[in-house]
Amino acid sequence: xxxxxxxxxxxxxxxxxxxxxxxxxxxxxxxxxxxxxxxxxxxxxxxxxxxxxxxxxxxxxxxxxxxxxxxxxxxxxxxxxxxxxxxxxxxxxxxxxxxxxxxxxxxxxxxxxxxx
Amino acid sequence: xxxxxxxxxxxxxxxxxxxxxxxxxxxxxxxxxxxxxxxxxxxxxxxxxxxxxxxxxxxxxxxxxxxxxxxxxxxxxxxxxxxxxxxxxxxxxxxxxxxxxxxxxxxxxxxxxxxxxxx
Numbered sequence: 001x002x003x004x005x006x007x008x009x010x011x012x013x014x015x016x017x018x019x020x021x022x023x024x025x026x027x028x029x030x031x032x033x034x035x036x037x038x039x040x041x042x043x044x045x046x047x048x049x050x051x052x053x054x055x056x057x058x059x060x061x062x063x064x065x066x067x068x069x070x071x072x073x074x075x076x077x078x079x080x081x082x083x084x085x086x087x088x089x090x091x092x093x094x095x096x097x098x099x100x101x102x103x104x105x106x107x108x109x110x111x112x113x114x115x116x
Numbered sequence: 117x118x119x120x121x122x123x124x125x126x127x128x129x130x131x132x133x134x135x136x137x138x139x140x141x142x143x144x145x146x147x148x149x150x151x152x153x154x155x156x157x158x159x160x161x162x163x164x165x166x167x168x169x170x171x172x173x174x175x176x177x178x179x180x181x182x183x184x185x186x187x188x189x190x191x192x193x194x195x196x197x198x199x200x201x202x203x204x205x206x207x208x209x210x211x212x213x214x215x216x217x218x219x220x221x222x223x224x225x226x227x228x229x230x231x232x233x234x235x
Binding site for chain 1: 125151159160161163166207211222223224225226227228
């Protein structure tokens, strides 16, 4: 059971480049989300999904796109990277489930992105 | 909208002593979950403890316990017998209960408290 897998772990981009952060989970969780972590700001929600084909914006969605074509995958796309998007990104998944599994949120190991 | 406030950006404690981290939150939900997550220098997010709002009893996990005051919307974390490995950033987090209706699964974090355990 791999849990939540994020790739790449480290990435350096030039301003204006595009890239996709990949996130995959093998727990059949219906909920997935992306957060960014910046010093002194905690974790802020970028986008989230409550199931395949359904996504919505979080607190800081500008500059990011997402899609959820399958239950397992939830990629985060930066269409034109900016230095302000330098951050650590976390993917998380979650299920409503039952008492034994509900509301346990699983995080990926993080992706360090630097935009120069 | 939910908010989570951690008023202590940094704290330090001597090894083997007890420390309490504060967290307050604001919500109109009646049923929800509260969490404490630990983030060591590796940046991995580790669940420390979870509290369900409809349960009166405070959650406990080994050396970690919470003081949950629902009316005051307070959720503090007590670490007993502090160890060097407890040095980390600690985040308080909130999410509505999935049965509260709508699609509001959002997990809202506080800004974190950096805890340093000194030898």
